[in-house]
Amino acid sequence: MESILLHEDRLFPADEATRSVAKALYKEIRDLPIISPHGHTDPRWFAQNNNFTNATELFITPDHYVFRMLYSQGIKLTDIGVPRWDGGETEQDPRKIWKLLADNYHLFAATPSRLWLDTVFHDVFGLREMLCSDNATHYYDHITAQLQGDDFKPRALMDRFNIEVIATTEGALDALPHHAAIKDTPWAKRVITTFRPDDVVDASREDIVSNIEKLGELTGEDTATWQGYLNAIRARRAVFREHGATATDHGHPTANTADLSEAECIALFDKVRSGNSNPEEQELFRAQMLTELAGMSVEDGMVMQIHPGSFRNHNSQLFTQFGRDKGHDIPMQTDFVKALRPLLGKYGNEPNLDIILFTLDETTYSRELAPLAGHYPCLKLGPSWWFHDSPEGMLRFRHQVTETAGFFNTVGFNDDTRAFLSIPARHDVARRIDCRFLAQLVVEHRISETEAASIARKLTYDFAKQAYKLG
């Protein structure tokens, strides 16, 4: 009997000829190992290998995709059990919270969250009916019970999910204890860190002054000076590389870069370190630092990821109560052409530089990003990101980028998630959509089926390993 939860042909186009090609392409790549070069899973899971607790703590309270949709329909975050920053009360009963999700599961129709959750429920937990009010208790009990088994420990799931390598993301000041714990074990090759220095680069943070001080303590460099600060960052990069990192990540509000003289840099850094910088100076400092960090990538070969364009913590009331990453980061218009020019003017033709660009502003795909990546040897395009990490968003990415940048200036898929159990589901969506896109090219006689099969494999596996130097 066919499952009503998950159809094996999901996401393939209705047209029979195209579907048949898509299925054939998919069959050849569906079981390739997962390369997860950018994400936000907790390294503690892999180092300590403890079981997860229950369905609610796994699927709802940490997933801002899920609770923001409930919130948008008038359900209070405290009723969803989202942890509070201000110490106020929040729902503690995981069953009550799970029931809220079940009662409102219809809200997720046609969203990627629904697709990911259904896939996890079906593939990981063997469930066969769609979540609803009536089966909420069964769902909760079934999932929570299974989670206690040895085969649901993080490392067992890594094997079951066929994840060859997964990158976590840590700040420059992170002591990397969990990566250190696996440093001389075979897991060191499978769980690696990524260097994200926003904590010591983003001068708009309230803790920037103390962070720069801590950076000095951690490295023994004199971060009261510009060169000492830069050297301290170099030192942290080296430590991250010892813990597996091959890449850095930069989540600035804009893609602005700058190329100031050293005297200007010193004056700006002193202002930042004084704690009295204004927003323009903070923006200029982030801009200059992107160029400095690109220079360090030329030196040490770390792949640079730039993720601009999010207006963080838009809902000021909610931010006060619940803090960061609560589903109210909103994309903004983003410019890359003028913004990246100072950096590219200095390092854009360096053979040893690799920069992967992401955007939340899809209008830049065909207008800015594909033309830039279709020219500069250092630039490649990351996959459709965050809000655009949907079947429609992935198709828009391929349709708008490929004509100008081709496939070889892209880097495969990133799951970019803290929802560990959804990783295979997310990669599966990307694999299906890529095969669908390729199948359309085949049936419209733009590439051969042999070419399509070769490209499908690259998009699924090879490009990610190459672009992130994971091989």
Place this chain on the structure above:
Amino acid sequence: MESILLHEDRLFPADEATRSVAKALYKEIRDLPIISPHGHTDPRWFAQNNNFTNATELFITPDHYVFRMLYSQGIKLTDIGVPRWDGGETEQDPRKIWKLLADNYHLFAATPSRLWLDTVFHDVFGLREMLCSDNATHYYDHITAQLQGDDFKPRALMDRFNIEVIATTEGALDALPHHAAIKDTPWAKRVITTFRPDDVVDASREDIVSNIEKLGELTGEDTATWQGYLNAIRARRAVFREHGATATDHGHPTANTADLSEAECIALFDKVRSGNSNPEEQELFRAQMLTELAGMSVEDGMVMQIHPGSFRNHNSQLFTQFGRDKGHDIPMQTDFVKALRPLLGKYGNEPNLDIILFTLDETTYSRELAPLAGHYPCLKLGPSWWFHDSPEGMLRFRHQVTETAGFFNTVGFNDDTRAFLSIPARHDVARRIDCRFLAQLVVEHRISETEAASIARKLTYDFAKQAYKLG
């Protein structure tokens, strides 16, 4: 014999499997009553119930979609009989004007105007051949003759069209005579007003000073003071509610909002009332007023509609001769993320607030509007608007919004028209396109056909009634 004017499967996709699902979904919702919660029909029609005059006055001279296309191809507005503001001459012979439309009907190929007109000609007037030079006279005579019948009076058409409720739009100073005329009749529930206070809020208008004075006279409030002015607006909202209004509407050039101190508000209001405000002050006043009006909605429960982004009266020569609403309002780039933040920072989490956002800048669908509506409980998204009220525009809206905001943060269809006879045609296009979109989700195994049927009904009927608090 099959009609050559209108095919029963129009707008459904060619793929047989998808078309078949789309048709099945459509069959279940095609005859649901029409909810028309936002539009520009003349309330006089429903109050006085007089016959319309002739085909030209019904279909051409009031429809800027139609005459702008003729004008774009070099046909003079005076030859189309568009009424002049400056008192100059204009064509008076409705038959000659009708012939112009017929001779140039090919210009409308693949536009929504063609679809709406053909549907009206076919469904309302029983015509079966496409309008052309040869049948122009027959068309004119046939339509004009039918318009004289009792079954073509506005109220009879309301019944025939199965319009359950229709909202008109009136300025804050409007005495609402036609709504008053039906106030204690059963028609009061079917024809309601909407409060659009741009006439007393948009400080760039030449008549703003006298309008604020009139507002005082009308309400007995002292509109020479900021609080008196706000109270006068509150009073007019109450009067509008007595005439059926459940919603307000705001057509500002931008979505900017502000949250000034009371002292700043008073100073700004005095400047506006002096008649000497500059464009920046006028923009700031509109911005502050959106926030004030949101506060009033929290108080009185009226649903707030924000329609930003039109550069009004772009063609200055034409404006001098013919005045407003003559087909030369042009969309502009629009920002919502920074623009709405002051309002949302103050009222964004109020459970009693409902704001419906519209845009003329489709780039904001996936980048700004869906993420905002997918988080803030007060925000919902109006349908694709004005230039984007086309089959393609509706599909782009669903494809770009649904993945992030789902269906439940949208509000069904608005016809937004002054062309009364086209209302069923417009709703029919929306119903067909929604069923087409849902059918694609079904055949790609993302939702079940049962779910799709339930959502189709909501998009057609339930969401509009709920979002606009209509019953």
Place this chain on the structure above:
Amino acid sequence: MESILLHEDRLFPADEATRSVAKALYKEIRDLPIISPHGHTDPRWFAQNNNFTNATELFITPDHYVFRMLYSQGIKLTDIGVPRWDGGETEQDPRKIWKLLADNYHLFAATPSRLWLDTVFHDVFGLREMLCSDNATHYYDHITAQLQGDDFKPRALMDRFNIEVIATTEGALDALPHHAAIKDTPWAKRVITTFRPDDVVDASREDIVSNIEKLGELTGEDTATWQGYLNAIRARRAVFREHGATATDHGHPTANTADLSEAECIALFDKVRSGNSNPEEQELFRAQMLTELAGMSVEDGMVMQIHPGSFRNHNSQLFTQFGRDKGHDIPMQTDFVKALRPLLGKYGNEPNLDIILFTLDETTYSRELAPLAGHYPCLKLGPSWWFHDSPEGMLRFRHQVTETAGFFNTVGFNDDTRAFLSIPARHDVARRIDCRFLAQLVVEHRISETEAASIARKLTYDFAKQAYKLG
């Protein structure tokens, strides 16, 4: 046996019903003569009618679409033999360069360059296998040998390609020797020039002062005065018209226009002529000149083409070594609504004015360009341009423009190329995509197949001749 290089149904949709209509439409227009009203071929070819040299000089070194993709993947421009500006060395062996293309031909999968090249290889040179490392030598030898034949001389190819008329593009100071050489021959009607005065209008050019002087020498006007300068431009327009020109072309960074007083113009012109203008003044001068040039078009009837939105020579290092047009011009966000208003306020309703607008910012299609062209009688929309001259780009153009501007406010296809041999391939892609778009309208019952056939012919042939006054 079916060719593996080029399928006769390429670019048609997979759905059988739609494909069948698309093929039927295409069959009727595929062999219509080519109208090429905007491009960059070298008039010397047609005047002197010499053979082309070899495959590399024909297909690689002059084609920035091709070498920018190779460069983006780390291949040096010097290894591709791109001529240097700075006198440095560059690869001279055309066979080695050709081998580089062959070895990397996979990079072009799904790009329009691949489609154009494959079509030329197949249709013009009779090749049947896709270019690859193994057949690189055979390809080079085969193409280079054929190029020596009389039937591969430029005029023979004009006939073989069925090009009825082709427009080249020359600067205001160009002496037009090659057009003069064919002036009184039958070829004068087939090879015409276009007036592109950026060299004497763009005040940011280093040679602007001397160019204005040269303009005076060439015309006998006193270009030290504003009126003399304008008259000199008028004089050059007349000379260009004598050499076949029916159109002008303007490649400004933005679409900004201005409408200054004569005193302001004189002051601004003096500043420009002094060589000390700043970037704001240079932008204002270009803006004012677009309005002046529109006024001249009202006088002399030349069709005005505006091509804004390219950030030229983005890669400053490469520019220093290799100069202009080396694949690093990058599109920018472009505004038309506010930018064009000064010009349109002055001349927008002139019956004798024709302006064709192009964009590199696809977000303006539905938001700005279609609404503007769907109103102003002087405005029409050029086809999807440059980076967007791809099957996907063409479909986006039609899908986003037609609903508001219809077909009759568009002007058919421009190949815009310096790659002469690819002209039939480029027009063929446009013809296929237009037929595909029309076929979808037919199968979705929005237009009849008869209408579609009529429109297909207009898009292919009639509109270009009419819009550019060619016939």
